Amino acid sequence: MHVLILGAGFSGSAIAKAFLPLAQSVTGTTRAEDKIAGLRELGIEALVYDGVDISPELAAVMQRTTHLIQSIAPGRDGDPMMRPGTPALADLMPNLQWAGYLSTVGVYGDHGGAWVTEDTSLEPVSARSMERVAAEKAWLAFGEESHIPVAVLRLSGIYGPGRNAFCNLEAGTARRLIKPNQVFNRIRVEDIAGVALFLAEKSIGGVFNVTDHEPAPPQDIIVEAARLMGVSPPPEIPFETAELSPMARSFYGENKRVSNARLRDLGFVFRFPDYRISLAELWQGGHWRG
Numbered sequence: 001m002h003v004l005i006l007g008a009g010f011s012g013s014a015i016a017k018a019f020l021p022l023a024q025s026v027t028g029t030t031r032a033e034d035k036i037a038g039l040r041e042l043g044i045e046a047l048v049y050d051g052v053d054i055s056p057e058l059a060a061v062m063q064r065t066t067h068l069i070q071s072i073a074p075g076r077d078g079d080p081m082m083r084p085g086t087p088a089l090a091d092l093m094p095n096l097q098w099a100g101y102l103s104t105v106g107v108y109g110d111h112g113g114a115w116v117t118e119d120t121s122l123e124p125v126s127a128r129s130m131e132r133v134a135a136e137k138a139w140l141a142f143g144e145e146s147h148i149p150v151a152v153l154r155l156s157g158i159y160g161p162g163r164n165a166f167c168n169l170e171a172g173t174a175r176r177l178i179k180p181n182q183v184f185n186r187i188r189v190e191d192i193a194g195v196a197l198f199l200a201e202k203s204i205g206g207v208f209n210v211t212d213h214e215p216a217p218p219q220d221i222i223v224e225a226a227r228l229m230g231v232s233p234p235p236e237i238p239f240e241t242a243e244l245s246p247m248a249r250s251f252y253g254e255n256k257r258v259s260n261a262r263l264r265d266l267g268f269v270f271r272f273p274d275y276r277i278s279l280a281e282l283w284q285g286g287h288w289r290g
Contacts (some may be wrong), residue, residue: 001199002064002095005029006049006081007071008039011102011158011192015069016044018193019200027061051080054092062092066098066248067200070139073128079135082142089142095182098191098200100151101139102192103132105185105209107154111256118154130224136207149205153195156258157212160189162290164282165225174226177252179239183215184251185258188272195272198268208263214274214275218220221275228283 001023003015005012008028016026020043028039029049034261039046047058051072054062059086077083081092089096108116109123124130143150159165168174187210220234226233239252260270272278281289 001065002061003027003067003069004061004065004068004093005044005071007102008044008046009071010081010163010188012069012071013039013042013044014160014189014193015071017042018190018197019067020044021245022197022201023067023257025061025064027065029058048268050224051075054087059092064095065093065115066095066097066103068096069102070099071102074131074135076127076131077079077139077276078131088145088177096146096148097150098149098205099139099143100153101136103136103152104129105118105154105156105211105256105258106110106254107133107136107174108254108256108258110254113183113255113257114259115259116209117259118209125254126176128170128229140207143186149203151196151199151205153192153199153210154207154258155192156185156209156231158187158189159169159278161282163189164288165221165279166229166282169222169225169229170276174222174234175242176222176236177239177242178236179252182217182239182252182255183257184218185211185215186221186275187211188278191270191272194271195263195268197267202266204266206262209258209260210263211258211260212270212272212274212278213260216275221279224276225279225283228279238290 003023003026003030004020005016027045035045106129109120109125111145139150152199223233
């Protein structure tokens with residue numbers, strides 16, 4: 001197994017670490033030269049890739065790649081591997097056996113707090129979610145045309161060591177925004193890695209919601225983290241009067257409960273099925289800072 005992670009950031013690095021014990025090689029790309037050393041310290045072969053120009057070194061890695069994770073967000077001109085002028089994937093990666101595309105539950109848009117599954121209609125609101133829908137379609141079409149299993153992983157709010165409510169409370173940036181009936185799903189980064197490895201090892205393609213079991217109001221997570229830390233939670237702030245960036249406000253414009261039943265029916269077991277179990281593990285394990 002020769003693994004390539006296009007975009008070895010927070011999720012991509014976790015996925016790379018999950019594959020390391022089993023793979024003959026694991027390579028990850030980053031846009032920033034100064035992140036190369038950190039990736040190599042993890043045991044990941046690291047290359048710079050800006051999403052446009054494929055270097056001879058990256059081209060050589062692509063030639064041997066059997067398992068691909070595409071974590072780079074699309075732009076207005078589409079997914080970096082699917083843009084006009086980019087060589088055909090079959091030529092770039094002639095040994096490809098499985099591919100995973102990291103998407104987002106944002107493709108569902110707003111469903112008024114109702115439950116959504118992978119078969120629910122896609123009603124993306126933001127431009128970035130519309131770009132994700134187009135990229136998903138392109139990857140699934142590639143899978144059908146090439147007879148290679150392609151898994152689309154729709155991720156909910158990602159957190160884990162170094163990126164969580166404890167960090168926000170310590171930094172003084174945590175806010176307890178109150179919007180009645182608003183819920184979000186979330187997912188520990190280690191479970192994203194576990195899902196990718198599970199599907200890759202079984203050569204399974206299709207669309208999968210990668211999310212925890214329990215949609216919950218965002219303020220509840222802050223309160224639970226504060227309880228574990230032994231500190232007072234920040235005061236409640238009504239959503240209507242909160243100062244938010246346009247992107248942050250757009251997240252609150254989408255309300256849904258996302259089901260992960262399809263993955264569980266396949267036999268995948270989440271390590272962190274809800275935020276309580278996850279926060280307790282981060283705090284008790286002492287690795288919440290990363």
